[in-house]
Amino acid sequence: MTEGPQLKRKWKWRFEKRDRTGPLIQLAALIGGLTGALLISAILIVTAKADIWLAFGSLFRGAFGGWYAFTQTLIQSTPLIFTGLAVLVSFKAKIFNIGAEGQFFAGAMAAFWVSISLAGFPRPVAVLIIVLASLFGGALYGAIPGILKAVLGVNEIIVTVMMNYIIQFILSYMISNHWRDPGDYYLQTAFIPENVRFPMVLPHSRVHLGFLLAVTAAVVIFCFLWKTPSGFEIRALGESRSASRYKGIDTKRIIILVMVISGAIAGLAGGSEIAGVHHRLRLDISTGYGYTGIIIALLGKLHPFGVVAAAVFFGALVNGSTSMQVSAGVPVALVYALQSLVLICVMAAEVLSQYRIRRVYDVE
Amino acid sequence: MMLSEILTSAFFTSLFSGMLRITTPILFGATGLVVTNRSGILNLGVEGAMLMGSFVGFLVAYQSGSLWQGVFMAAVGGGIVGLLMAFMSVTLRVNQTVAGLAINLLFTGVTLYLYRIIFADFSGSILPNVEIFQAVHIPGLSEIPVIGEVVFSQQILTYIGFLFVPLVFYFLYRTKYGLILRCIGENPAAIDMKGVNISAYRYGATIFGGMMAGVGGVFLTVASAGLFMQGITGGRGWIVIAIVIFGDWKPVRIMLLSMFFGLIDSFSLQLQGVGINFPYQFLLTLPYVFTILGITLGGRRAGAPLALGVHYSRE
Numbered sequence: 001m002t003e004g005p006q007l008k009r010k011w012k013w014r015f016e017k018r019d020r021t022g023p024l025i026q027l028a029a030l031i032g033g034l035t036g037a038l039l040i041s042a043i044l045i046v047t048a049k050a051d052i053w054l055a056f057g058s059l060f061r062g063a064f065g066g067w068y069a070f071t072q073t074l075i076q077s078t079p080l081i082f083t084g085l086a087v088l089v090s091f092k093a094k095i096f097n098i099g100a101e102g103q104f105f106a107g108a109m110a111a112f113w114v115s116i117s118l119a120g121f122p123r124p125v126a127v128l129i130i131v132l133a134s135l136f137g138g139a140l141y142g143a144i145p146g147i148l149k150a151v152l153g154v155n156e157i158i159v160t161v162m163m164n165y166i167i168q169f170i171l172s173y174m175i176s177n178h179w180r181d182p183g184d185y186y187l188q189t190a191f192i193p194e195n196v197r198f199p200m201v202l203p204h205s206r207v208h209l210g211f212l213l214a215v216t217a218a219v220v221i222f223c224f225l226w227k228t229p230s231g232f233e234i235r236a237l238g239e240s241r242s243a244s245r246y247k248g249i250d251t252k253r254i255i256i257l258v259m260v261i262s263g264a265i266a267g268l269a270g271g272s273e274i275a276g277v278h279h280r281l282r283l284d285i286s287t288g289y290g291y292t293g294i295i296i297a298l299l300g301k302l303h304p305f306g307v308v309a310a311a312v313f314f315g316a317l318v319n320g321s322t323s324m325q326v327s328a329g330v331p332v333a334l335v336y337a338l339q340s341l342v343l344i345c346v347m348a349a350e351v352l353s354q355y356r357i358r359r360v361y362d363v364e
Numbered sequence: 365m366m367l368s369e370i371l372t373s374a375f376f377t378s379l380f381s382g383m384l385r386i387t388t389p390i391l392f393g394a395t396g397l398v399v400t401n402r403s404g405i406l407n408l409g410v411e412g413a414m415l416m417g418s419f420v421g422f423l424v425a426y427q428s429g430s431l432w433q434g435v436f437m438a439a440v441g442g443g444i445v446g447l448l449m450a451f452m453s454v455t456l457r458v459n460q461t462v463a464g465l466a467i468n469l470l471f472t473g474v475t476l477y478l479y480r481i482i483f484a485d486f487s488g489s490i491l492p493n494v495e496i497f498q499a500v501h502i503p504g505l506s507e508i509p510v511i512g513e514v515v516f517s518q519q520i521l522t523y524i525g526f527l528f529v530p531l532v533f534y535f536l537y538r539t540k541y542g543l544i545l546r547c548i549g550e551n552p553a554a555i556d557m558k559g560v561n562i563s564a565y566r567y568g569a570t571i572f573g574g575m576m577a578g579v580g581g582v583f584l585t586v587a588s589a590g591l592f593m594q595g596i597t598g599g600r601g602w603i604v605i606a607i608v609i610f611g612d613w614k615p616v617r618i619m620l621l622s623m624f625f626g627l628i629d630s631f632s633l634q635l636q637g638v639g640i641n642f643p644y645q646f647l648l649t650l651p652y653v654f655t656i657l658g659i660t661l662g663g664r665r666a667g668a669p670l671a672l673g674v675h676y677s678r679e
Binding site for chain 2: 044047048096098148152154155157158159161162163164165166169170172173176177291292294295298331333334335336337338339340341343344347348351
């Protein structure tokens with residue numbers, strides 16, 4: 001028997017793509033990403049010449065250590081739930097509303113504007129009007145880029161970002177020239193009347209109606225997107241625009257609808273901060289909630305309950321960061337870097353989790 | 365409105381002189397982004413790269429006393445942002461829109477954080493600052509009235525910025541590598557068959573775009589304001605993106621659009637200086653409003669690289 005060239009058999013490592021990523025793998029990716037972000041932020045903390053354990057410890061205690069801390073976390077989460085939901089709705093349709101920040105201010109301004117004339121109203125009515133006003137203000141501000149995109153095909157990313165800047169200047173103008181608290185040096189308005197403010201909803205805390213509204217909004221959005229025809233059309237648009245058109249879905253209408261809803265929710269975030277937390281309008285009522293909402297929507301996998309979880313997580317981070325600054329001397333700004341880090345690390349982990357390493361017995 | 369104050373030659377001189385100065389960061393960013401986009405990478409993280417450049421450049425200039433070291437490190441900083449963008453877009457193949465947004469937010473947070481740590485000792489009204497670049501007066505030519513001051517008395521970075529326009533044009537349209545780059549942006553599968561290393565080109569183009577954006581950013585700190593503060597880039601990165609789209613990915617058009625934008629911004633500054641009875645906040649919105657108008661009236665752009673934002677992989 002003649003022998004051909006010898007075939008060598010040996011164990012090899014192979015890097016290959018999985019056919020499917022089960023929930024266990026996805027969970028592992030999430031945890032892996034969080035760990036990666038924690039490690040990188042530990043490096044950042046060391047750069048600040050601070051003690052890592054002290055920093056993380058005070059961060060955690062500041063977020064969850066005790067009733068006061070916990071309720072503060074909920075309060076901090078409220079605007080993030082709203083903006084996360086707002087971004088979720090638009091991203092589901094593959095419409096990139098980066099303007100939640102501007103729509104937040106639009107809602108806040110609308111809420112303040114009506115609050116001036118609501119002094120004598122009974123409280124439930126006044127609060128309802130505030131909610132409606134902020135929804136409407138945000139919806140209006142969101143409709144503009146929506147109409148531009150639907151009718152003229154204008155890129156919504158650029159328009160919404162530009163509008164974020166524009167409304168800051170409008171706000172500055174209004175507060176400086178028309179709404180300023182008389183006799184006050186600072187750029188802020190007078191306090192809104194007592195009856196317009198959101199009631200507190202948890203005992204021994206400052207958790208306000210906004211939090212309940214936010215959680216309710218999450219449930220409403222869930223039902224809307226998954227249980228109504230319009231919600232289906234929105235999700236379909238995100239899956240495939242051409243297929244949607246083929247099915248007869250009016251894409252123009254959906255685009256405007258999405259931007260209106262998205263803007264409205266972001267506007268309600270603004271109104272909620274005015275009526276529930278600050279009780280007045282100022283230039284600094286947002287710490288980038290609109291932009292953080294994007295991170296939250298993505299981390300929450302574009303699902304309302306995921307958004308709530310991510311928002312509470314980020315609210316915890318923000319809340320704990322003040323303790324961290326006080327106890328460990330780490331600037332609060334770390335948290336904002338950390339938020340983006342978490343997103344990037346989780347995204348990277350997800351990509352990596354699509355591959356696996358297998359040991360195969362193979363021929364050379 | 366004091367019309368007589370506006371129609372003086374002094375007004376026009378500072379208007380156009382300011383125009384070229386304000387155009388510079390935008391021009392750097394846009395010229396770099398053209399190269400990146402032409403390779404097919406979207407790079408929405410330009411704002412982050414500019415911010416990183418302004419911060420790193422300022423930091424190095426402050427600590428070393430040398431402005432040019434600052435400019436160099438700003439390019440490096442911007443390049444790092446570009447590298448991260450390339451890694452996420454080319455290697456990880458994450459959705460490029462999301463990657464760009466995430467990178468923007470990341471570097472916004474990181475620069476603020478690092479600034480707070482490093483300059484923690486400064487409190488109150490005295491902010492850390494550097495001596496900015498002096499204007500370069502070209503001998504002889506800068507004596508010409510009006511034009512001399514406008515064109516021949518700019519900062520050296522401005523001259524360099526405008527120099528990059530013909531350089532990039534030449535690279536893209538007159539060299540073999542530029543041709544390959546443009547092909548990668550249109551149809552990577554076709555050029556892959558010729559054995560071109562697509563990833564290398566895309567990485568290079570994105571890092572270059574990041575470096576340019578970084579230099580554009582450092583102009584704001586080291587050649588304009590003299591200090592760093594939160595949000596110093598003021599959305600310019602986004603305006604760069606809009607200009608590249610509106611400029612149909614053509615370098616010369618983009619240069620003209622950047623100058624037009626610089627004119628608007630300079631005009632609003634001059635009006636504020638002259639003292640018009642007009643709320644200054646509305647003048648400040650002009651650049652952003654014009655960007656929206658521009659991108660609305662621009663209509664659909666035919667010059668977009670076909671593979672822009674589309675991932676490429678062999679399988």
